[in-house]
Amino acid sequence: EAEVAQSPRYKITEKSQAVAFWCDPISGHATLYWYRQILGQGPELLVQFQDESVVDDSQLPKDRFSAERLKGVDSTLKIQPAELGDSAMYLCASSLVPSGAYNEQFFGPGTRLTVL
Amino acid sequence: DQQVKQNSPSLSVQEGRISILNCDYTNSMFDYFLWYKKYPAEGPTFLISISSIKDKNEDGRFTVFLNKSAKHLSLHIVPSQPGDSAVYFCAASPCDYKLSFGAGTTVTVRA
Numbered sequence: 451e452a453e454v455a456q457s458p459r460y461k462i463t464e465k466s467q468a469v470a471f472w473c474d475p476i477s478g479h480a481t482l483y484w485y486r487q488i489l490g491q492g493p494e495l496l497v498q499f500q501d502e503s504v505v506d507d508s509q510l511p512k513d514r515f516s517a518e519r520l521k522g523v524d525s526t527l528k529i530q531p532a533e534l535g536d537s538a539m540y541l542c543a544s545s546l547v548p549s550g551a552y553n554e555q556f557f558g559p560g561t562r563l564t565v566l
Numbered sequence: 567d568q569q570v571k572q573n574s575p576s577l578s579v580q581e582g583r584i585s586i587l588n589c590d591y592t593n594s595m596f597d598y599f600l601w602y603k604k605y606p607a608e609g610p611t612f613l614i615s616i617s618s619i620k621d622k623n624e625d626g627r628f629t630v631f632l633n634k635s636a637k638h639l640s641l642h643i644v645p646s647q648p649g650d651s652a653v654y655f656c657a658a659s660p661c662d663y664k665l666s667f668g669a670g671t672t673v674t675v676r677a
Contacts, residue, residue: 492572
């Protein structure tokens, strides 16, 4: 069964360091999402890609966060420099067709980031 | 600004009984509602959804009810099974725009 892959699964870093997360969506899925889930809260959308283009990055803290999907397949989310408040689960999801919510989003297992 | 609220962080139910999970929302533009289920160390998986033109959607043991006037939806699981122990997220979207998630409810099904 096709799955969304994410790596690493866990990352511990010190504040002010740079971190990067990788996501490989289900093959053929044009839409890719990065979510942040802070402990005790639901996932919050950071950025949405349609192929290689950013559709929505309104909640992405652009002073320190960046995301790319250069060939419209896999994607990287980077934080530089990391801050204590960035400690969270970072989830990647993909969906088959261009849309927001009407089409099912398939989530990866996430990357748990701890900033010390 | 939490537009989707799940006010019960946890729920414990005996195997075979009904589990009822509640969700309230504030945005009157929401027209599509979903429930996701999440096991530890896994990503959320889609469970069931409902459009605002309906007030009920059923899929096997899972039924979602929508009360638009009260801006409230609920998920019923009947009968509850041990494998249903998980975190359940309510989510909503306005006009096929991005999802807003609730904080989740942890369900524990006791044998």
